[in-house]
Amino acid sequence: MSKMVFRAMKNGEIDYWYAHLLPEGFAPNEIKPREDVDRLLAEDRYEIWGLFPDDPEQGCMPAGFACLWKRLGIPLVLLDYLGVTGKLRSGGWGAWMLAKLKEQGRPLVLESEMPVADAPEQENAIRRRRIAFYERNGFVPAYEMATCGMRWQAMLAGGETYALEDIMRWHKQLYDEKRTDVQVPLGPDEVPELPYWMK
Numbered sequence: 001m002s003k004m005v006f007r008a009m010k011n012g013e014i015d016y017w018y019a020h021l022l023p024e025g026f027a028p029n030e031i032k033p034r035e036d037v038d039r040l041l042a043e044d045r046y047e048i049w050g051l052f053p054d055d056p057e058q059g060c061m062p063a064g065f066a067c068l069w070k071r072l073g074i075p076l077v078l079l080d081y082l083g084v085t086g087k088l089r090s091g092g093w094g095a096w097m098l099a100k101l102k103e104q105g106r107p108l109v110l111e112s113e114m115p116v117a118d119a120p121e122q123e124n125a126i127r128r129r130r131i132a133f134y135e136r137n138g139f140v141p142a143y144e145m146a147t148c149g150m151r152w153q154a155m156l157a158g159g160e161t162y163a164l165e166d167i168m169r170w171h172k173q174l175y176d177e178k179r180t181d182v183q184v185p186l187g188p189d190e191v192p193e194l195p196y197w198m199k
Contacts, residue, residue, distance in 0.1 A: 003053075003054035004051050004052060004053060004054060004063070004064075004093065004096075005051075005052045005053075005054050006049060006050070006051055006052075006066075006096075006097060006100045007049065007050060007052065008047060008048065008049055008050070009048045009049065009050040009062060009065070013050055013061060013062055014037075014041075014048055016061045016062065017048060017050065017062055017065050018034055018037065020061075021062060021064075021065055021083060021085065022065075022081065022083075024083070024085065024086065025081075025083035026081065026083070029148050029149060029150075029194075029195065029198055030148050030150075032197075033197055036176075040069070044072075045069065045070055045071055045072075046067065046068070046069055046070070046080075047067065047068040047070065048065060048066075048067050048068075049065065049066045049067070049068070049097070049100075049101075050062030050063075050064065050065050051063050051064030051065065051084065051088075051093055051097060063084060063085050063087075063088055063093075064083060064084035064085065064088060064093050064094070064097060065081060065082070065083055065084075066079065066081070066082050066097050066098075066101055067079070067080040067081040067082075068080065068101070069174050069175075070174070071173060071174050074170045074173055074174060075106070075107055075162070075170070076106075076107050076108075076109055076159065076162075076167060076170040076171060076174065077106045077107065077108055077109070078108075078109050078110070078111075078171065078174050079101065079108050079109070079110040082094060082097065082098070082110075094133065094137075095133075095136075095137050098134075098137045098138075098157075099137070102138065102157055102158060105158070106158065107156070107157070107158040107159035107162065107167075108139075108156070108157045108158055108159075109142075109154055109155070109156050109159070109167065109171050110134060110139060110154070110155050111145065111147065111152035111153070111154055111155075112127070112130050112131045112134055112152060112153045112155060113127050113130065113150055113151075113152055113153075114127060114131075114144065114150075114151045114152060114153050115127045115128060116151070131153055131155070134155050135155075137157075138157050139155035139156060139157045140155060140156050140157070141153050141154075141155050142154050142155060142156045142164065142167065143164070143168060143184070143185040144185055144186045144188075145168075145171070145182070145183060145184040145185055145186050146181065146182065146183040146184075146186040146190070146192035146193065147175075147179070147181055147182045147183075147192070147195070148181060148192075148194075148195050148198075149181060149192050149193065149194040149195060149198065150192055151186060151192055154168075154171065154184070154185075168184050168185055169184075171184045172184040178196060179195065179196070180193060180196075181193040181194060181195045181196070
């Protein structure tokens with residue numbers, strides 16, 4: 001692994017992340033509108049961390065990212081997005097960024113897409129690999145939830161001192177009230193609702 005720096009992104013770097021890195025790793029229905037990102041940043045409810053080459057000659061734009069959703073008065077932080085560019089995948093950088101985030105000492109929750117009964121096996125294999133990746137990096141499956149019209153496995157790291165009922169309540173509160181598609185927890189027979197930007 002070459003040397004990298006993990007730090008908060010600045011304005012032009014955020015533009016690059018949203019236009020190039022986020023669409024490379026996430027489906028359109030998983031990408032929140034840019035105006036929502038900007039509003040959350042302005043309200044100090046969102047952090048966008050970037051993985052940058054330590055040597056400026058290797059480039060000055062982020063090669064990876066981790067986005068954290070937070071809210072004043074709530075100790076829980078949601079790992080909203082995590083990813084690296086295609087050329088850095090399977091190089092250990094995702095695990096490295098997770099370790100850096102856990103070093104910050106904040107309890108983390110994340111949402112990993114669950115296998116779907118009628119989905120192609122190749123897609124479900126990817127979903128199972130992602131869940132296994134987070135488990136290898138210290139996250140524990142806690143409950144199922146819904147957002148963006150899909151069912152997700154909520155996974156926790158560092159929240160052992162809190163009751164699960166509090167974690168679930170905080171998880172829901174991290175989202176805006178207009179996000180009726182966010183269901184925490186989601187029962188086995190409940191159907192996820194589409195987000196407002198897809199209705």
